[in-house]
Amino acid sequence: MPKLIKNNAVQENKWQTLPKDAELDAVQEHSLVPLQLFLNNSEMLLSHSGIGVWLDSDEEPESIVPYLDRIQLIAINFPKFVDGRGYSYARILRDRYGFKGEIRAIGDVLHDQLYFMKRCGFDAYAIRDDKDAEAALSGLNDFSENYQCAADEPRPLFRRRA
Amino acid sequence: MYQYDDYDRKIVKERVAQFRGQTERYFEGSLAADEFLPLRLQNGLYVQRHAPMLRVAVPYGMLSSNQLRRMARISRDYDKGYVHFTTRQNVQFNWPEIKDVPAILEELSEVEMHAIQTSGNCIRNTTTDQFAGVIANEITDPRPYCEIIRQWSTFHPEFAFLPRKFKIAVNAAPDADRAAILVHDIGLQIIKNDAGEIGFKVFVGGGLGRTPVIGSEIRSFLPEQDLLNYLDAILRVYNRYGRRDNKYKARIKILVKAMTPEKFAEAVEAEWQHFKESEARITSDEIARVKTFFTEPEYKALEDLPADFSLKMAENPEFANWVQRNTDTHKRSGYAIVTLTLKKTGTPPGDASDKQLEVIAGLADRYSFGEVRVAHDQNIVLADVEKSRLFALWQEAKMAGFATPNLGMLTDIICCPGGDFCGLANAKSIPVAEQIQVKFDDLDYLYDLGELELNISGCMNACGHHHVGNIGILGVDKRGDEFYQVSLGGDSGKNAALGKILGPSFARADMPEVIEKIINVYVDQRQEDELFIDTYNRIGMEPFKERVYAKAN
Numbered sequence: 001m002p003k004l005i006k007n008n009a010v011q012e013n014k015w016q017t018l019p020k021d022a023e024l025d026a027v028q029e030h031s032l033v034p035l036q037l038f039l040n041n042s043e044m045l046l047s048h049s050g051i052g053v054w055l056d057s058d059e060e061p062e063s064i065v066p067y068l069d070r071i072q073l074i075a076i077n078f079p080k081f082v083d084g085r086g087y088s089y090a091r092i093l094r095d096r097y098g099f100k101g102e103i104r105a106i107g108d109v110l111h112d113q114l115y116f117m118k119r120c121g122f123d124a125y126a127i128r129d130d131k132d133a134e135a136a137l138s139g140l141n142d143f144s145e146n147y148q149c150a151a152d153e154p155r156p157l158f159r160r161r162a
Numbered sequence: 163m164y165q166y167d168d169y170d171r172k173i174v175k176e177r178v179a180q181f182r183g184q185t186e187r188y189f190e191g192s193l194a195a196d197e198f199l200p201l202r203l204q205n206g207l208y209v210q211r212h213a214p215m216l217r218v219a220v221p222y223g224m225l226s227s228n229q230l231r232r233m234a235r236i237s238r239d240y241d242k243g244y245v246h247f248t249t250r251q252n253v254q255f256n257w258p259e260i261k262d263v264p265a266i267l268e269e270l271s272e273v274e275m276h277a278i279q280t281s282g283n284c285i286r287n288t289t290t291d292q293f294a295g296v297i298a299n300e301i302t303d304p305r306p307y308c309e310i311i312r313q314w315s316t317f318h319p320e321f322a323f324l325p326r327k328f329k330i331a332v333n334a335a336p337d338a339d340r341a342a343i344l345v346h347d348i349g350l351q352i353i354k355n356d357a358g359e360i361g362f363k364v365f366v367g368g369g370l371g372r373t374p375v376i377g378s379e380i381r382s383f384l385p386e387q388d389l390l391n392y393l394d395a396i397l398r399v400y401n402r403y404g405r406r407d408n409k410y411k412a413r414i415k416i417l418v419k420a421m422t423p424e425k426f427a428e429a430v431e432a433e434w435q436h437f438k439e440s441e442a443r444i445t446s447d448e449i450a451r452v453k454t455f456f457t458e459p460e461y462k463a464l465e466d467l468p469a470d471f472s473l474k475m476a477e478n479p480e481f482a483n484w485v486q487r488n489t490d491t492h493k494r495s496g497y498a499i500v501t502l503t504l505k506k507t508g509t510p511p512g513d514a515s516d517k518q519l520e521v522i523a524g525l526a527d528r529y530s531f532g533e534v535r536v537a538h539d540q541n542i543v544l545a546d547v548e549k550s551r552l553f554a555l556w557q558e559a560k561m562a563g564f565a566t567p568n569l570g571m572l573t574d575i576i577c578c579p580g581g582d583f584c585g586l587a588n589a590k591s592i593p594v595a596e597q598i599q600v601k602f603d604d605l606d607y608l609y610d611l612g613e614l615e616l617n618i619s620g621c622m623n624a625c626g627h628h629h630v631g632n633i634g635i636l637g638v639d640k641r642g643d644e645f646y647q648v649s650l651g652g653d654s655g656k657n658a659a660l661g662k663i664l665g666p667s668f669a670r671a672d673m674p675e676v677i678e679k680i681i682n683v684y685v686d687q688r689q690e691d692e693l694f695i696d697t698y699n700r701i702g703m704e705p706f707k708e709r710v711y712a713k714a715n
Contacts, residue, residue: 081197081200081323082200082283082323083323083406084283084320084321084322084323084324084401085401085402085406087319087320087321087322087323087401088320088398088401088402091320095437096436096437110197111187111193112184112193112197112201113322113323115319116317116319116320116322117319118319119319120319120320131192132192135192142176142180143173143176143177143180143317144172144176145169145172145173145176146173146317146319147169147173147313147314147316147317148313148314148318148319148390148442149440149441149442150319150320154440154441155441156314156390156441156442157169157313158313158444158445158447158448158451159441159445159448161167161169161451
């Protein structure tokens with residue numbers, strides 16, 4: 001099970017990502033349900049607590065907008081860390097739709113991308129199994145200042161420059 | 163020129179520390195080679211044919227004499243004592259060791275330089291007119307906008323892993339385009355609307371490479387305050403929908419073509435509406451603040467043609483030639499814009515030794531307020547030289563080998579490093595440039611031929627911009643042998659056009675003769691003041707084809 005970075009610490013990861021072809025009977029508490037399975041059974045799944053949804057990098061975040069106030073956790077998959085679509089998805093969920101729940105990066109999640117993910121609105125990171133999550137923690141703080149606004153700071157530097 | 167404040171310094175310093183950590187993890191093995199690769203690329207570090215290559219950013223081409231001296235020192239201490247200026251106004255070190263790169267970055271940061279986003283699938287260095295701020299008729303100085311874009315794009319968290327690289331260029335001249343904005347992912351033409359307000363005409367999807375395309379206009383007037391939000395919208399549409407399955411189809415030009423420019427423009431507008439009025443909108447205070455870094459130097463009130471200058475021009479035809487070819491009209495009377503050419507026969511185009519860099523730094527200090535610009539044609543510009551001092555400058559530049567008066571002529575070749583250095587190249591490009599320079603070494607003949615852009619790329623990635631050369635040469639691989647394909651009719655300026663292929667390719671040894679035949683067709687057919695490109699546009703490809711491929715009998 002991938003180790004989880006959340007609230008600036010390595011934590012136990014209770015959530016299990018179900019594969020894309022999973023069926024309803026595989027769902028249990030703390031399941032991350034693939035998007036299509038969720039959309040096909042949204043009312044039923046939302047009536048249970050402890051259910052999250054995961055989006056793949058080619059799945060549109062707009063598709064879950066009607067359910068956002070009832071979803072606790074959205075995971076966004078990075079099939080490869082160089083596939084940067086998930087950054088835009090997180091910003092759209094945070095900036096445009098004001099999603100307040102957890103946005104978790106899953107898949108090829110590595111030390112050197114954490115800072116960018118954090119800025120785009122991710123607040124939990126399931127670090128790839130073979131990597132040292134403790135060592136990766138420092139990646140959240142590679143920089144202490146930014147030029148442009150993002151999900152973590154609505155004002156660009158030019159509105160804050162002393 | 164822009165000066166760092168504490169924020170800029172901090173960000174660049176933290177980058178050096180970050181890259182040092184990444185390099186250490188790579189050497190100790192906790193960062194795999196394929197994980198390090200995009201990270202080092204985003205820091206300009208390639209692993210080339212013979213050694214790594216480090217590309218350093220020169221924001222919109224501006225360099226101070228201090229920065230030149232530091233580059234000279236770095237090239238001596240960590241490299242083989244020379245650097246290469248690129249067609250995107252950057253500079254490359256060809257032989258550093260990977261382990262030394264963090265130390266090089268540290269040294270660069272001390273003079274406010276870095277290698278951030280000089281490669282990789284992210285937003286690259288924004289380029290502009292090398293005559294920005296000094297050319298007579300520009301709408302406004304484009305550099306403050308380039309700096310605003312630089313800050314916005316630096317470590318933009320959403321766009322660090324785009325489908326492919328992304329290049330933005332800005333032009334503010336109404337009648338010329340020295341920044342080649344129509345062959346960039348985004349081209350911004352600064353214009354004034356009827357109310358006298360500054361804004362941008364926005365082009366997207368231009369580019370060279372395997373699939374050369376001229377950019378499409380998607381907005382006729384974008385107010386200056388909306389620049390960053392609108393760029394965000396373009397980039398977001400591209401980041402979401404650009405192809406990621408095939409790197410040769412991943413540039414924004416392919417997406418714009420697939421969607422059509424109209425639909426692409428609609429998607430951008432729709433995205434933009436969501437955050438058009440957000441705090442990311444540029445304030446007029448910020449535009450004014452950045453403009454303060456690009457104010458005029460302390461120009462003297464000078465007469466436009468000082469007597470001693472006119473006299474020297476009359477007495478010395480060699481000097482007069484150089485003035486005519488290698489200087490441009492300055493907006494202030496009594497000043498000239500000087501281009502020092504790095505195209506001396508026998509030297510790879512765009513290369514400068516450590517000693518030459520120091521000479522240029524000295525010339526900049528003594529003749530041009532301590533600043534230079536790197537031009538997209540791989541030459542160096544001294545932007546503010548008093549005409550009365552041109553003769554003295556010319557003599558010094560000649561001694562140092564920068565005064566070959568061939569600017570804009572056939573032998574002022576744009577050329578990539580090619581197969582001598584680059585791991586991607588199919589063929590060498592520098593020896594072809596040299597063969598042509600040797601063949602056409604008669605300056606009087608070159609002047610008679612007039613302006614003619616000859617560009618050479620060693621492979622279809624087109625770093626030498628061969629598609630937009632009046633004569634373009636592309637290195638191709640034919641069963642392991644190096645061959646060269648010739649195209650005619652390209653143009654990188656206002657009337658941007660892509661060259662058409664002449665016909666079957668040639669062996670390297672035949673290239674000077676092929677070029678000579680092409681030139682002879684022009685000389686035979688030209689009318690009055692026609693430049694090569696004008697004659698080509700009038701008579702078309704056939705006469706060139708016939709001459710070049712005629713059977714010997």
